[in-house]
Amino acid sequence: MRLPVRHLLPVALASTLLLTGCFSGASAGGDGTGKRVRVAMMQPPRSGLSPLSDDAFKLSRWSTAETLVELDANGDARPALATRWRQSGRTWTFEIRDGVTFHDGTRLDARAVVRSLTRAAGAAPKPRILDGVTLTAKAVDADTVSVTTAHEDPLVPQRLSSPQLSILAARAYTGRTVNPVGAGTGPFELTKVNGTSSATLDRYDGYWGAKAKSPGIDVRFVPDGTARAAALRSGEADIVEAIPVSQAAVLDQDLITEVPMPRTNTLYLNTGKGAFADPSLRAAAREAIDAGALVEGVYEGRADAAEGLLGPALPWAADLRSPVRRTEAGSPRGATVTIGTYTDRAEMPEVAAALQQQLQKAGFRVRLDVREYANIESDALAGEFDAFVLSRATVLDSGDPAAYLYSDFASDGTFNLSRFSDEAADAALRKAADAPVGEARRAAVIAAEAAVLTRDAAVPLLHERVIQGDAAGVAGAARDPRERRLVTADTYVR
Numbered sequence: 001m002r003l004p005v006r007h008l009l010p011v012a013l014a015s016t017l018l019l020t021g022c023f024s025g026a027s028a029g030g031d032g033t034g035k036r037v038r039v040a041m042m043q044p045p046r047s048g049l050s051p052l053s054d055d056a057f058k059l060s061r062w063s064t065a066e067t068l069v070e071l072d073a074n075g076d077a078r079p080a081l082a083t084r085w086r087q088s089g090r091t092w093t094f095e096i097r098d099g100v101t102f103h104d105g106t107r108l109d110a111r112a113v114v115r116s117l118t119r120a121a122g123a124a125p126k127p128r129i130l131d132g133v134t135l136t137a138k139a140v141d142a143d144t145v146s147v148t149t150a151h152e153d154p155l156v157p158q159r160l161s162s163p164q165l166s167i168l169a170a171r172a173y174t175g176r177t178v179n180p181v182g183a184g185t186g187p188f189e190l191t192k193v194n195g196t197s198s199a200t201l202d203r204y205d206g207y208w209g210a211k212a213k214s215p216g217i218d219v220r221f222v223p224d225g226t227a228r229a230a231a232l233r234s235g236e237a238d239i240v241e242a243i244p245v246s247q248a249a250v251l252d253q254d255l256i257t258e259v260p261m262p263r264t265n266t267l268y269l270n271t272g273k274g275a276f277a278d279p280s281l282r283a284a285a286r287e288a289i290d291a292g293a294l295v296e297g298v299y300e301g302r303a304d305a306a307e308g309l310l311g312p313a314l315p316w317a318a319d320l321r322s323p324v325r326r327t328e329a330g331s332p333r334g335a336t337v338t339i340g341t342y343t344d345r346a347e348m349p350e351v352a353a354a355l356q357q358q359l360q361k362a363g364f365r366v367r368l369d370v371r372e373y374a375n376i377e378s379d380a381l382a383g384e385f386d387a388f389v390l391s392r393a394t395v396l397d398s399g400d401p402a403a404y405l406y407s408d409f410a411s412d413g414t415f416n417l418s419r420f421s422d423e424a425a426d427a428a429l430r431k432a433a434d435a436p437v438g439e440a441r442r443a444a445v446i447a448a449e450a451a452v453l454t455r456d457a458a459v460p461l462l463h464e465r466v467i468q469g470d471a472a473g474v475a476g477a478a479r480d481p482r483e484r485r486l487v488t489a490d491t492y493v494r
Contacts, residue, residue, distance in 0.1 A: 001415070002308060009432055010099065015414075016214030017371070018325075018482070020188060023386050026382035029133065031444065033324045034213060034215060034315070034493060035214070035215075035238075035473075035490045035492070035493035035494075036096040036214060036215055036216045036217065036218055036475070036493070037214050037216070037217045037218070037238050037239060037487050037488060037491060037492070038218050038220075038236070038237050038238045038239070038240070038381065038493075039217060039218070039219045039220070039237065039238065039240075039241070039486065039492055040220055040222045040228045040231045040232070040236075040237040040240045040241070041058065041061075041220070041221050041222065041226065041241055042195070042221075042222070042223060042225070042241055042242040042285060043223065044196035044221035045058065045193070045196055045221070045379040047177075047236035048177055048179070048193070048211045049178065049179075049180055049181075049190075049193055049199070050177055050178045050179075050180075050370060051065055051120075051162070051163065051165075051166045051168065051172075052119070052120055052123045052127050052128075052164060052178055052274075054128075056127075056162075056163035056164040056166060056258075056493070057163050057483065057484060058199075059163060059166060059180055059190070060166070060484045060485065061241075061327075061480075061486035061487065062161035062186075062188055062190070062199075062201055062217055062219065062274070062486065062487055063186040063187050063212075063221060063424065063485070063487055063488050064103075064188045064189060064190045064201055064428045065163065065166035065167075065180055065183075065185070065186060065187050066079055066081055066161060066166060066167065066184065066185045066186050067080035067081065067161050067162065067163065067165055067166055067167065067170060068081045068094055068096075068157075068160045068161075068165075068453040069082060069085075069157045069158070069160045069161040070161055070168065071158065071161050071399040073315060073478075074188055074314075074315070074316055074442075075156055075158065075314070075398075075399035076437065076438065077157035077160075077161060077437070079097075080097075080161075080187065081093050081096065081097050081100060081108065081113075081167055082095060082096060082097065082145075082160075083086075083096075084143075085157055086121055087154075087156075088146050088148050089152060090150070090151065090152050090153070091145070091146050091147070091148045092144070092147045092157065092361060093140065093146050093147075094113075094144070094145045094146075094147065094160075095143060096109065096113060096143045096144065096145060097138040098110060098143065098209050101180045101185070101206050101208070101295050102167070102168070102169035102184065102185055102190040103168050103184055103190075103204055103206075103292070104171055104181060104182050104183065106169050106170065106171075106281065107324065108167065108185060108336055108492055109139075109143065110140065110141065110142055110143055110144055110169055110314055111139055111142075111165060112140075112168075112169065112170065113137065113145045113147060113167055114137045114138060114139050115170060116165070116166065116167045116173075116355055117137035117145075117160075117165060117167075117169055118136075118175055119178065119184065120136055120154050120164065120165050120242050121134075121135045121136070121137070123203070123352065126356050126400050127162065127164035127397075128162075128293060128397055129162035129164055129165065129397040129398060130159070130161050130165075132147060132484050133150075133159070133184050134147060134150035134155070135147060135148070135149055136149075136178065137147045141204045141273070143246065145470055147160070150229055150327065150402045152195075152381065153453075154434070154435070154436050154437055154441075155351075155398050155437065156398055157372075158264070158398040158399055158400055158437070158475070159397070161397075161398070161399065161454075162397035162398065163484060164397065166180075166184070166406050167316075167455065168180055168184060168185040169182075169184075170277040171183050171481070175315075179463065181193060185207075185208070185372060186207065187203065187204055187209065187211070187212040187488070187489040188202065188204060188209045188212060188217055188437065189201060189202050189203075189204040189208075190200040190205060190485070196221055196292060196487070197217070197221060198219055198221065199217075199219040200217070200218055200219070200281040201214070201216055201217040201218075201343065202215065202245075202437070203211065203215050203216055203217040203337060207378060207489070210489050210490075211427055211489070212354065212489040212491075213476065213489065213490060213491065213492035213494040214487070214491060214493065217487050219443055221238070221321055223379065224478075225243065225244035225247055226244070226247060226470075228240045228241075228242070228243060228247075228253055229244070229248075229314060229469070231244050232251060232255060232464055232469040233251060233252075236397045237430055237471070237493075238470070238471045238473065238474050238488065238493050239468070239469070239470055239471070239474060239477050239486065240468065240469035240470075241466075241467070241468055241483075241486060242467065243256070243468065244346065244467075245299055245302050245347070245467065246346075248268075248302060248467050249300060250294065250298075251469065254472070254473065255469050255471060256264045256467060256468070256469055257468045257469075257479050258302055258465040258466070258467055258468075259465060259466040259468065259479045259481050260304060260312040260313040260463055260464075260481055261311075261313055261403065261463065261464045261465055261466050261481055261483075262307060262310075262311070262313040262314060262393060262394045262395040262401075262464050263311075263313075263349060263391055263393050263394065263458075263464045264301075264307075264309055264310070264311055264391075264392055264394050264460050264461070264462070264464075265294075265347075265348075265389065265390070265391050265461040265462045265463075265464065266306075266309065266387070266389070266390055266458050266459065266460050266461060267289070267339075267389055267406075267415040267457060267458065267459040267461060268387060268388045268389075268390060268418045268457070268458045269285060269373060269387050269390075269418055269457060269458060269459065270385060270386050270387060270417075270418060270419055271284045271418050271419055271420050271421075271457055272278065272383055272418075272419030272420075272421075272456070273419070275335040275336070275364075275384055275385065275386055276334075276337065276387065277480070278330065279327045279455065279456065280327060280328065280329060280330025281330055281332060282327070282329070282455075282456035282457075283327040283328050283329040283330065283334060283456055284329040284332050284358060284362060284363075285325060285387070285456075286326070286329070286341075286456050286459045287329045287362070288358050288359050288361065288362035288364075289358055289359075289459055289461065290353065290358055291306055291344040291460075291461050291462055292305050292440060293354065293358070294309065294351055294354055294355075294461055294462055295462050297350075297354060298347050298350045299462065299464075300349055301467055302465055302467060303462045303464055304462060304463040304465070305461075305462055306372060306460035306461055306462050306463055307321070307459045307460075308321055308399055308449055308453065309394060309401075309405070309449050309452065309453070309458070310385055310394055310445070310446075310447075310449060311394070312463060313394075313395075313463065313481040314394070314395070314401065314484075317442075317445075317446060317449075320442060320443060320446040321446055321449075321450075322450070324450050324453045324454050324476070325454055326454070326456070327454075327455070327456060331363065332359075332362055332363035332364045334364070334365055334389055335361060335363075336364070336365040337365070337367070337386035337387060337460040337461075337480065338356060338366075338367045338368070338369055338383065338385050338386050338387075338388070339352050339356065339366060339368055339369070339386065339388070339389060339448065340368075340369045340370070340371075340376055340379065340380055340384075340385035340387070341368070341369075341370055341376075341388065341389040341390070342372060342376050342377075342384075343371065343372055343373075344372060344373045347389050347391075348370075348389055348390075348391065351389055351461065352368050352370060352389050353368065353388065356368055359388055361475070369385065370385070370447055381415070383417075383419045387403045388417050389461075390417065391464065392404070392447055399436075399442075399482065400449070401445055401447050402429075402432040402433045402435075402444075403433070404440065405429055405432060405445065405448050405449065405452070406429045406430075406432070406433050407459070409425060409428045409429060409452045410425075410426055410450075411426050414419070417439055418457040418458055420452070420455070420457040422451070422455055422457075424451055425448070425451040425452055425455065425457075426461055428444070428447050428450075428451040429449040430445040431444050431447070432445045432447070432448040433450070458462050466479070466480075466483060471493070473493045473494040474491070474492075474494075475490075475491070475492055475493075475494060476488065476491040476492060477491035478491070479489050
């Protein structure tokens with residue numbers, strides 16, 4: 001249960017005292033053109049900021065490491081370090097942007113691209129975007145790279161947009177680990193990393209694009225959400241990422257921005273055994289759930305009730321979606337079900353408790369099993385629960401939802417918590433996975449979503465939002481649903 005606001009204030013004030021001094025002196029501009037941007041980040045580096053790990057997204061959010069390709073709002077590929085590309089069967093050919101230098105002054109060329117992609121393709125473990133993908137990169141000439149996969153893959157450009165496939169200078173690869181300090185191509189150069197406490201970036205005046213408006217970025221890693229919120233309130237930080245829902249209400253609302261995330265809270269129903277093997281009881285569960293009450297009661301209105309598996313972070317989904325034909329609900333008649341969830345995300349136990357009440361009101365008997373995710377995942381994948389509540393990213397690193405839908409709902413999906421097996425759904429999921437990028441693929445994705453929802457294999461509950469704090473003097477901070485951008489060349493502090 002959430003603490004009343006009056007109980008949160010003393011904690012926030014204490015956190016302010018703990019954080020005071022973290023950004024000491026960080027606001028002074030380097031050349032009189034503006035102030036440095038002070039950023040409070042949620043998660044400290046886990047792998048020394050290696051781009052081959054999830055730390056890559058920090059490098060992207062600070063605009064220091066760049067990729068061959070970027071994604072637009074629809075998830076379509078757009079030029080970045082590559083200016084154009086073409087496909088011929090299993091091989092894609094990319095032309096490298098001219099006039100780009102790394103932060104150490106060396107030139108970006110085909111050899112540098114091949115070096116970075118080859119290191120990523122051979123890493124153990126592989127970057128998440130390359131799971132199940134065999135990729136080979138070769139230099140065609142000084143400014144052209146070919147990328148070949150074992151099977152024809154329409155998503156190669158989207159894959160190459162992943163921050164885990166950033167292109168770095170040769171100096172990054174001289175040791176056993178990949179070190180991004182001074183090795184990127186972005187408008188800011190990473191100059192110093194202080195373990196898991198802080199990082200420093202300075203404007204790179206040799207950047208190939210528009211010069212950054214800020215002279216630099218000073219980053220502090222602040223895992224405690226109350227402390228991050230306190231840093232915004234006290235003026236210790238200019239930009240604060242991932243403000244907890246419980247803290248957002250006690251901040252100046254003019255400093256808060258909410259952006260829809262491609263992340264859906266979903267109740268996966270076990271279609272293989274137990275009460276929810278009966279389609280009419282799955283329909284009864286769906287009818288019993290009040291998603292709006294979850295949004296208001298658990299997320300304090302800072303989320304969006306779900307109309308499908310894909311939410312407003314994918315702006316094209318709602319326009320393509322049509323009403324889904326549903327199974328008629330049966331009577332639960334006291335059927336007993338166990339719902340599993342995990343404690344790692346603060347809202348999940350609260351969501352499960354609210355669902356328990358809603359389903360019991362409809363006539364189910366409901367037990368809850370709540371543990372840390374590491375201790376419950378194997379049981380969930382083994383189908384030990386009648387239902388499981390999960391906060392799930394609906395677009396993976398490629399920015400494409402087809403992979404998520406296939407992994408979660410195909411008969412041979414690797415994350416099929418629902419134990420779902422349906423020929424019509426499998427055909428729709430395969431069609432979406434194989435469709436060419438663009439309008440045809442988006443239409444196929446929505447058809448696949450409908451095939452899953454028709455059988456009530458899962459009940460989408462709500463779509464989460466990024467809650468970001470920007471101080472009053474901040475201009476141009478990115479509000480990115482995919483959380484790939486935060487401080488860009490256009491960001492500065494007045």
